[in-house]
Amino acid sequence: MKQKPRYAVFGNPVAHSKSPQIHQKFAEQENVEIEYERIFAEIGGFDEAARAFFAAGGLGANVTVPFKLDAYRFVDEHSDRALAAGAVNTIIPLGGGRFRGDNSDGVGLVNDIIHAQGVEVAGKNVLLIGAGGAVRGVIPVLLEKNPASIVIANRTDEKAREAAERFGIESLPLAELPAAHFDIVINGTSGGLSGEIPAVAPEVFAQCSLAYDMVYGKDAEPFLQFARSSGAAKTADGLGMLVGQAAFSYSLWRGFEPDIKPVFEYMKSL
Known part of the structure; x- marks a missing residue:
């Protein structure tokens, strides 16, 4: 057979x-x-x-x-x-x-944000939380869409700085992210798999048109719930x-x- x-x-x-x-x-x-x-x-x-x-x-x-x-x-x-x-x-x-x-991560993410969620990346301020392979995989495709800025923040500042230098973007410590600045906030950490949410201030989401978690289903819900309660206009998981x-x-x-x-x-x- x-x-x-x-x-x-x-x-x-x-x-x-x-x-x-x-x-x-x-x-x-x-x-x-x-x-x-x-x-x-x-x-x-x-x-x-x-x-x-x-x-x-x-x-x-x-x-x-x-x-x-x-x-x-x-x-x-x-x-x-x-x-x-x-x-x-x-x-x-x-x-x-x-x-x-x-x-294929960046292609999948950007197509979902633009076509399924109806949110343009061009001209927007984007925050990426996390600095592992998943986040690195999406940065090149996000950059192709001409955002106004991309900031990367991670629990370990050094990893965020390394990624920022690699791609020519900005890195900031999680505790120093500006309030009401980001249009799109993307959580690329795997913390949701164990129920953790990144240590960011609620004010980070004050002008957020889309909060997106790369994980999906119930694992994404803690972060998305936090984003909604902090002012994010729309949320989506990574399905x-x-x-x-x-x-x-x-x-x-x-x-x-x-x-x-x-x-x-x-x-x-x-």
């Missing part, structure tokens, strides 16, 4: 990931059968887990927290998006034990980003471009 094409998402934690359901819906659109699994990797064990998956016939992988920087180091070639971000969330095997890395980046990954692996909208509506209904 012929084996189905195999794909996976690597993370820690990863049991919560909705990526398998999303990719199965894309496969239905393409009228093919695939296998897509969640793979938990130990911290420090990403390379070993990824090599084992591809050695067993894996044809593509997504990478979520905290392994996007590990994945960047793991691959042999990088797309322009991955090079700009310094982070990889999509791995494509090239054959002969070689791999190409891409980053649209997830579906959008997944569609981009799927097209890289299979050369088929899925229709995002029905899959997003399906995932919202779960």
Whole structure:
């Protein structure tokens, strides 16, 4: 019996990931059968887990927290998006034990903000909270949309400063963010997975037209609730980003471009 094409998402934690359901819906659109699994990797064990998956016939992988920087180091070639971000969330095997890395996070985020949420990025002041692979992945695509400014803030100031220098943007300590300045506030920390919200003052949201959390579902709710109660006009979790980046990954692996909208509506209904 012929084996189905195999794909996976690597993370820690990863049991919560909705990526398998999303990719199965894309496969239905393409009228093919695939296998897509969640793979938990130990911290420090990403390379070993990824090599084992591809050695067993894996044809593509997504990478979520905290392994996007590990994945960047793991691959042999990088797309322009991955090079700009310094982070990889999509791995494509090239054959002969070689791999190409891409980053679909920024495409997924920006498309969701502009097209689904109806909020323009051009001319806006954007705050990014967090400085890990997820945040680095979206900065290059945000910059392409010509915002008035992007400020990055993180619990560890040094990581924020490093990212700011890399992309030519500003960094500020969380406690020093200006009040009523930001139009779009994006939480890219993984704190929501453990119920934490970033230590920012409520006044930061006073003129916020959109507060966005890159995580989705109940994990995003503490931050979004805080943003709403602090004055944010609109809030959104990262489900649209997830579906959008997944569609981009799927097209890289299979050369088929899925229709995002029905899959997003399906995932919202779960």
